[in-house]
Amino acid sequence: MYSTPFLDLPPLEAASGTVRLPGSKSISNRVLLLAALAGGTTTVHDLLDSDDTRVMLNALSALGCRIGREGAALRIEGLDGQLRTASAKLFLGNAGTAMRPLTAALALLGGEFELSGVPRMHERPIGDLVDALVQLGCRIDYLGNPGYPPLAIHAMSLDALQVDAPIRVRGDVSSQFLTALLLALPLASASREITIDVVGELISKPYIEITLNLLARFGVVVRRQGWERFVIPAGSRYRSPGDIHVEADASSASYFIALGAIARGDVIRIEGVGADSIQGDIRFVEAARQMGAKVESGPNWLAVSRGAWPLKAIDLDANHIPDAAMTLAVMALYADGPCLLRNIASWRVKETDRIEAMAQELRKLGATVEDGPDFIRVHPLGAASWRAATIRTYDDHRVAMCFSLAAFNPAGMPVRILDPHCVAKTFPDYFETLFSVAQTADVPVICIDGPTASGKGTLAVATAYQLGYHYLDSGSLYRVTGLAMRRAGLEADAAHEAQIAELARQLPLRFIKGQVLLDDEDVSDAIRTEAAGMDASRVSALPAVRAALLALQKSFRRLPGLVADGRDMGTVVFPDARLKVYLTANASQRAERRHKQLISKGIPATLDSLRADLEARDQRDSSRSVAPLKPAPDARLLDNSSQSVEQSVEQVLAWWQEAQPFGSA
Ligand SMILES: O=C(O)C1=C[C@@H](OP(=O)(O)O)[C@@H](O)[C@H](O)C1
Numbered sequence: 059m060y061s062t063p064f065l066d067l068p069p070l071e072a073a074s075g076t077v078r079l080p081g082s083k084s085i086s087n088r089v090l091l092l093a094a095l096a097g098g099t100t101t102v103h104d105l106l107d108s109d110d111t112r113v114m115l116n117a118l119s120a121l122g123c124r125i126g127r128e129g130a131a132l133r134i135e136g137l138d139g140q141l142r143t144a145s146a147k148l149f150l151g152n153a154g155t156a157m158r159p160l161t162a163a164l165a166l167l168g169g170e171f172e173l174s175g176v177p178r179m180h181e182r183p184i185g186d187l188v189d190a191l192v193q194l195g196c197r198i199d200y201l202g203n204p205g206y207p208p209l210a211i212h213a214m215s216l217d218a219l220q221v222d223a224p225i226r227v228r229g230d231v232s233s234q235f236l237t238a239l240l241l242a243l244p245l246a247s248a249s250r251e252i253t254i255d256v257v258g259e260l261i262s263k264p265y266i267e268i269t270l271n272l273l274a275r276f277g278v279v280v281r282r283q284g285w286e287r288f289v290i291p292a293g294s295r296y297r298s299p300g301d302i303h304v305e306a307d308a309s310s311a312s313y314f315i316a317l318g319a320i321a322r323g324d325v326i327r328i329e330g331v332g333a334d335s336i337q338g339d340i341r342f343v344e345a346a347r348q349m350g351a352k353v354e355s356g357p358n359w360l361a362v363s364r365g366a367w368p369l370k371a372i373d374l375d376a377n378h379i380p381d382a383a384m385t386l387a388v389m390a391l392y393a394d395g396p397c398l399l400r401n402i403a404s405w406r407v408k409e410t411d412r413i414e415a416m417a418q419e420l421r422k423l424g425a426t427v428e429d430g431p432d433f434i435r436v437h438p439l440g441a442a443s444w445r446a447a448t449i450r451t452y453d454d455h456r457v458a459m460c461f462s463l464a465a466f467n468p469a470g471m472p473v474r475i476l477d478p479h480c481v482a483k484t485f486p487d488y489f490e491t492l493f494s495v496a497q498t499a500d501v502p503v504i505c506i507d508g509p510t511a512s513g514k515g516t517l518a519v520a521t522a523y524q525l526g527y528h529y530l531d532s533g534s535l536y537r538v539t540g541l542a543m544r545r546a547g548l549e550a551d552a553a554h555e556a557q558i559a560e561l562a563r564q565l566p567l568r569f570i571k572g573q574v575l576l577d578d579e580d581v582s583d584a585i586r587t588e589a590a591g592m593d594a595s596r597v598s599a600l601p602a603v604r605a606a607l608l609a610l611q612k613s614f615r616r617l618p619g620l621v622a623d624g625r626d627m628g629t630v631v632f633p634d635a636r637l638k639v640y641l642t643a644n645a646s647q648r649a650e651r652r653h654k655q656l657i658s659k660g661i662p663a664t665l666d667s668l669r670a671d672l673e674a675r676d677q678r679d680s681s682r683s684v685a686p687l688k689p690a691p692d693a694r695l696l697d698n699s700s701q702s703v704e705q706s707v708e709q710v711l712a713w714w715q716e717a718q719p720f721g722s723a
Pocket residue numbers: 083084085154155231232233234237261262265380381404
């Protein structure tokens with residue numbers, strides 16, 4: 059997951075490979091609530107692990123529900139309609155699938171509860187659901203603005219519920235109000251049939267099908283008359299199905315279906331969701347096909363590749379796929395004419411006003427966009443019209459995810475996504491998954507070269523962290539090779555050069571969270587001694603070893619980018635890097651830093667000898683015949699003798715910004 063302030067996507071060219079997607083949010087949160095309400099224990103497999111499911115799980119725990127792990131699965135002991143807690147304050151983030159269903163369930167279960175969320179949740183309507191519950195006799199107060207969370211739910215007895223007449227609920231703002239009643243009312247239907255009538259045209263109908271499907275899995279079969287009337291039979295009672303599997307999220311699949319349709323390359327194979335899905339968003343496949351995508355499917359997989367190009371324009375009533383349709387709005391940029399998405403008024407009351415947000419951000423890319431109360435029309439962009447843009451994401455996971463597709467533009471423009479962390483609502487590893495299948499010839503690299511103890515490592519790690527880039531500590535490659543050499547009983551001389559090179563070629567090396575792992579052993583300290591430094595310097599002078607390590611170093615250049623520190627990153631390993639920094643500090647400063655570092659680790663050292671060693675090493679490094687230590691001709695020189703780490707990082711980031719074409723947010 060990226061928690062950086064922004065994530066820069068370089069221009070992407072092609073995509074191919076297989077992705078396994080996380081579980082469906084809509085199924086996960088319904089299953090969690092149903093398992094908690096039911097009698098018996100439910101083992102949930104492949105549950106989504108994200109912000110939305112976490113708030114639901116926390117709420118259920120706070121209500122006294124016992125939840126535990128069973129391997130990779132989650133075991134939930136159902137409450138069988140009996141709360142173990144009479145009062146609780148529940149924070150539900152921005153999860154509509156937690157806020158709405160829990161409101162209805164808790165209003166019926168009896169107890170004093172406060173339900174709140176993030177500020178945007180307090181702008182998302184819930185009045186139609188509260189009206190329906192109040193009609194039943196439930197007692198609910200608005201703690202902020204009438205019609206919106208936060209809510210106070212008061213205790214009442216199930217026997218006092220007025221369910222003789224049909225319960226009326228509006229269905230034209232959100233289908234989640236009807237879903238909430240359908241999930242809660244079986245708690246009150248042991249001895250009587252309960253009828254729910256929908257007032258107004260029901261939107262997002264396929265989500266009701268998910269609800270009915272899962273109700274049936276938990277033993278409650280609801281009769282549906284059109285989309286206007288739903289009847290919960292008398293004697294209905296939740297029973298755990300035992301084990302239940304959550305299919306992958308069909309809305310999340312939309313980004314990868316679109317990717318297959320847009321990007322050059324082989325097939326994108328999506329695993330975990332397919333033709334047998336119970337999620338309405340699987341019908342995004344129809345829209346993608348209409349636009350020209352080639353899609354094959356099996357029961358739980360999809361395989362997508364580019365068909366018609368440019369994509370074909372569409373005019374679509376997207377009411378049945380409100381979430382996935384946002385992806386179509388970005389695909390429209392690659393179409394052969396304007397695309398119209400109609401009947402999407404609900405976009406305005408979701409994570410943000412999505413019609414407004416999509417229109418604003420698409421315009422930043424250069425597109426002409428028309429929008430109205432319930433539609434958006436997006437005109438395609440010719441190769442010359444694309445602009446590099448900084449995309450605001452409005453704390454809306456779908457804005458972040460669908461705009462990543464703009465990085466495939468034919469103009470080769472990068473795209474900056476602000477607050478990439480917002481994808482955590484439903485797909486925390488979205489960008490990692492995208493990068494696992496996306497390809498580009500030009501992964502950005504920042505090189506930070508310089509003499510020993512100049513602070514390159516600290517600067518490079520901090521820069522990589524700020525940008526969400528990978529990090530290569532090339533100096534440690536030599537140090538690890540030196541260590542491996544010592545452990546193998548070899549000497550750093552010409553006689554052993556071939557053997558050491560062979561060792562280097564096969565180094566089982568990983569950098570994880572500031573640690574250097576050799577074959578899973580943390581060798582971070584072992585390679586930081588002065589002796590190991592000397593060995594590193596010696597092995598790095600052996601040409602065959604340098605050649606062996608070159609390929610290994612290049613392999614660190616992966617999306618979304620790399621910060622590499624060393625001595626020859628800009629001159630030899632990544633000569634095409636867009637930013638090269640040559641970092642120096644005077645020898646006495648460097649000796650002092652190294653002294654502090656060693657003393658803090660309990661390693662004895664004297665300033666004078668350190669300084670003498672540094673000077674000797676500088677001399678050896680800059681006079682060696684292969685890749686001597688010197689700034690690349692196009693490197694920026696940074697002397698950090700009198701700078702704090704923060705100042706150096708700021709300087710490097712400022713240079714990096716200068717190299718980027720993004721406009722302001
Ligand atoms: O019931 C559900 O799981 C959902 C219903 C839809 O909301 P609306 O019914 O408000 O359109 C959808 O947008 C949301 O992401 C999930």
